[in-house]
Amino acid sequence: MTNPKRYLITSALPYANGLKHVGHLAGAYIPADIYVRYLRAQKRDVVFVCGSDEHGTAIPIQATKEGTTPRAIIDKYHEAMKQDFEDLSMSFDIYHRTSEPIHHETAQEFFTRLNNAGELETKETEQYFDEEAKTFLADRYIKGTCPNCGSDRAFGDQCETCGRTLSPDELINPVSTLSGKTPIKKKTTHWYLPLGKHEQFLREWILEQHKDDWRSTVVGQCKSWIEGGLQSRAVTRDLDWGVKVPLKEAEGKVLYVWFDAPIGYISATKQWAIDNKKDWKPYWQDKDTKLVHFVGKDNIVFHCIIFPVMLKLHGDILPENVPANEFLNLEGDKMSTSRNWKLDMRDYIIDFVKKENGGGQCVDMLRYYLTQIAPETKDSEFMWKGFQDAVNSELVSIFGNFVNRTWVLMHKLCGGKVPQLHTGILDDNDKILIGEIENAKTRIESLLEQYKFREALYEVIDLSRKGNQYMQKKEPWIVAKKLAENPEAQKSIDNTMYLCLQLTANLAIFINPFLPNTAKSMLYMMKVVDKLLDWENAGKLKLLSTGYSLREPQLLFRKIEDTEITEQIEKLKSGLKQMEEPKKEETKTESVVKSEIQFDDFARIDLKVGTIVSAEKVEKADKLLKLSVDLGFETRTIVSGIALHFKPEEIVGKQVTVVTNLAPRKMRGIESNGMILMAEDKNGKLQFLKPENPVSPGSNVS
RNA sequence: CGCGAAGUAGAGCAGCGGUAGCUCGUUGGGCUCAUAACCCAAAGGUCGGGAGUUCGAUCCUCCCCUUCGCAACCA
Numbered sequence: 001m002t003n004p005k006r007y008l009i010t011s012a013l014p015y016a017n018g019l020k021h022v023g024h025l026a027g028a029y030i031p032a033d034i035y036v037r038y039l040r041a042q043k044r045d046v047v048f049v050c051g052s053d054e055h056g057t058a059i060p061i062q063a064t065k066e067g068t069t070p071r072a073i074i075d076k077y078h079e080a081m082k083q084d085f086e087d088l089s090m091s092f093d094i095y096h097r098t099s100e101p102i103h104h105e106t107a108q109e110f111f112t113r114l115n116n117a118g119e120l121e122t123k124e125t126e127q128y129f130d131e132e133a134k135t136f137l138a139d140r141y142i143k144g145t146c147p148n149c150g151s152d153r154a155f156g157d158q159c160e161t162c163g164r165t166l167s168p169d170e171l172i173n174p175v176s177t178l179s180g181k182t183p184i185k186k187k188t189t190h191w192y193l194p195l196g197k198h199e200q201f202l203r204e205w206i207l208e209q210h211k212d213d214w215r216s217t218v219v220g221q222c223k224s225w226i227e228g229g230l231q232s233r234a235v236t237r238d239l240d241w242g243v244k245v246p247l248k249e250a251e252g253k254v255l256y257v258w259f260d261a262p263i264g265y266i267s268a269t270k271q272w273a274i275d276n277k278k279d280w281k282p283y284w285q286d287k288d289t290k291l292v293h294f295v296g297k298d299n300i301v302f303h304c305i306i307f308p309v310m311l312k313l314h315g316d317i318l319p320e321n322v323p324a325n326e327f328l329n330l331e332g333d334k335m336s337t338s339r340n341w342k343l344d345m346r347d348y349i350i351d352f353v354k355k356e357n358g359g360g361q362c363v364d365m366l367r368y369y370l371t372q373i374a375p376e377t378k379d380s381e382f383m384w385k386g387f388q389d390a391v392n393s394e395l396v397s398i399f400g401n402f403v404n405r406t407w408v409l410m411h412k413l414c415g416g417k418v419p420q421l422h423t424g425i426l427d428d429n430d431k432i433l434i435g436e437i438e439n440a441k442t443r444i445e446s447l448l449e450q451y452k453f454r455e456a457l458y459e460v461i462d463l464s465r466k467g468n469q470y471m472q473k474k475e476p477w478i479v480a481k482k483l484a485e486n487p488e489a490q491k492s493i494d495n496t497m498y499l500c501l502q503l504t505a506n507l508a509i510f511i512n513p514f515l516p517n518t519a520k521s522m523l524y525m526m527k528v529v530d531k532l533l534d535w536e537n538a539g540k541l542k543l544l545s546t547g548y549s550l551r552e553p554q555l556l557f558r559k560i561e562d563t564e565i566t567e568q569i570e571k572l573k574s575g576l577k578q579m580e581e582p583k584k585e586e587t588k589t590e591s592v593v594k595s596e597i598q599f600d601d602f603a604r605i606d607l608k609v610g611t612i613v614s615a616e617k618v619e620k621a622d623k624l625l626k627l628s629v630d631l632g633f634e635t636r637t638i639v640s641g642i643a644l645h646f647k648p649e650e651i652v653g654k655q656v657t658v659v660t661n662l663a664p665r666k667m668r669g670i671e672s673n674g675m676i677l678m679a680e681d682k683n684g685k686l687q688f689l690k691p692e693n694p695v696s697p698g699s700n701v702s
Numbered sequence: 703c704g705c706g707a708a709g710u711a712g713a714g715c716a717g718c719g720g721u722a723g724c725u726c727g728u729u730g731g732g733c734u735c736a737u738a739a740c741c742c743a744a745a746g747g748u749c750g751g752g753a754g755u756u757c758g759a760u761c762c763u764c765c766c767c768u769u770c771g772c773a774a775c776c777a
Binding site for chain 1: 704705706707708709713714715716724725726727732733734735736737739740741742769770771772773774775776777
């Protein structure tokens with residue numbers, strides 16, 4: 001789209017179950033904010049929406065964890081996140097929330113329209129139900145023994161011990177985490193969005209039309225999803241926290257959070273329109289609107305596949321681009337909330353922004369570093385030492401220093417006023433600098449349009465570097481020494497300082513989208529109003545008029561001291577230790593004895609002794625062995641993840657204990673009909689559980 | 703396993719068919735207006751490994767190794 005009438009820019013809705021860290025900030029918020037500030041400077045019609053995502057099972061879970069209500073959780077984190085974004089100069093036009101009535105209405109209308117148009121399917125399935133709590137259980141609420149690794153702490157969706165994704169049906173001894181009781185199976189109906197029907201559309205839209213203008217990582221991800229076969233996705237679920245499904249027969253059901261959350265962009269736009277007496281409709285329905293979603297890579301599938309399908313069915317416009325960022329690691333390791341290896345936005349705000357020598361400059365320092373290392377093409381690394389280097393040797397030494405020396409010299413050599421430009425005596429250096437200023441505009445503009453924020457910011461800093469080089473060549477402080485014998489030399493000084501001052505004004509315009517607080521400080525020093533920052537002024541050389549007197553210089557940035565970064569690194573490492581200590585205890589107490597079960601539960605498991613008659617390694621799998629086990633009445637194929645511990649030839653003829661009534665399961669394409677019981681010592685070494693003396697195959701174990 | 707992304711100077715990254723580039727760091731020199739800032743120069747890489755296509759490959763193709771992500775009721 002070459003010249004859209006209006007822009008709607010979104011940043012991923014942060015989930016209101018905890019504070020967000022700098023990885024989120026670098027991924028979805030800062031890039032969007034830069035883009036929006038640039039568009040605003042161009043006087044474009046742009047709305048920037050965001051808000052808290054407040055539904056889904058994780059909210060009630062977090063409430064239980066903190067011993068409070070879901071409502072209290074979302075109120076707490078909504079306010080906290082909103083505040084943090086504000087403290088870091090995020091310029092949302094609205095920061096909304098999905099718990100607002102206007103959002104519920106919008107999401108329900110969305111569902112109704114799709115349902116009435118016959119675009120949704122219903123399916124009846126059996127799901128676990130907790131009779132005591134009288135509720136269907138989300139996968140996360142079911143705990144049991146992992147069929148893969150035998151850990152008794154697996155959840156219905158995933159085993160945290162071995163990492164395997166599970167479905168609740170696979171769990172051995174499923175237990176409700178709400179009541180501790182064994183849940184029963186109960187029939188329930190759900191609505192599904194059949195993505196498969198839209199494969200052709202997605203292929204054309206993404207893999208054809210956008211294969212060149214979207215980031216390769218984004219197209220790659222989408223391709224992976226499409227090639228993998230698009231399954232129907234449930235859009236409802238049995239839960240009492242969320243947007244009620246607007247149908248009589250759907251009592252007790254809510255919209256699945258992934259369905260309602262992106263609609264939050266629309267409801268936020270509606271609320272913004274009400275607040276500002278505007279019409280929201282063109283922003284979502286007019287073809288001349290450019291919609292851009294800024295997200296992290298975990299969100300690609302929702303914003304490139306699922307939400308666009310929803311939008312298409314609903315008759316809305318599609319995103320023009322989804323410039324997703326990859327992930328930001330921290331000091332050599334993945335950021336992780338559960339391991340407490342992270343830097344929360346809040347922590348930075350407290351340790352830097354709110355300190356006495358903090359303020360807007362510290363906000364901009366973080367924005368600078370995060371933009372400079374933004375994971376635009378691949379995962380990148382936040383290093384405290386890198387942060388210090390970037391601030392001290394680029395922001396302070398190159399950019400800040402250029403502005404500062406310009407101001408000091410201007411006061412010393414030009415009486416604190418903007419000097420005249422003597423066009424007759426412009427030399428090559430002057431002309432080259434003028435050319436650079438004009439070029440910079442085109443370059444930065446083009447990079448921003450392509451969402452290459454890191455490079456665009458580099459161009460800005462590089463322009464100030466060119467200012468330093470220029471000044472070094474012109475050496476006005478040397479020229480000034482010859483003034484006594486050659487008063488004409490003042491003209492050369494005037495030209496140099498005039499150009500440096502105009503360059504500074506241009507730098508303010510260019511840096512503004514990235515570092516708005518810095519731009520503000522520069523405006524103050526130049527004694528000019530915000531209007532100077534209009535993008536149309538960029539590249540011009542008459543921004544500060546001759547004779548205008550300017551303020552005394554003030555430093556734009558302070559340096560980051562060594563002690564500050566060593567403190568942060570210490571803090572990070574000690575946080576990690578604190579998390580590890582209590583966790584160990586927890587495992588201990590829990591692993592000694594599992595929760596009590598009834599004899600009936602035990603009796604449901606059929607254990608028999610079998611003899612391994614053959615064993616072979618499974619092709620292209622590190623851990624798997626394919627075993628044939630003689631159980632007396634039959635010989636079964638069992639696939640077991642023990643290849644790292646035993647060689648196939650070693651174990652033929654050995655007797656083992658087998659769970660014989662475990663549901664069959666395919667691994668590497670081979671159906672496994674049972675499970676071998678193993679004992680694991682604390683080093684992770686496995687041993688077979690077997691009778692002391694050989695017994696006949698098929699003997700019962702009880 | 704599969705799919706996707708990535709492996710390039712001490713560190714962080716760019717380039718993606720035609721003598722390897724940027725920032726920081728290191729070393730040497732210059733300057734002194736400037737936040738021990740600035741400017742100039744140098745050292746430093748057989749572009750993960752192997753094979754192929756090509757007149758020519760870091761860049762294309764194939765295989766292998768390593769890292770990260772995804773695999774769909776995970777929001």
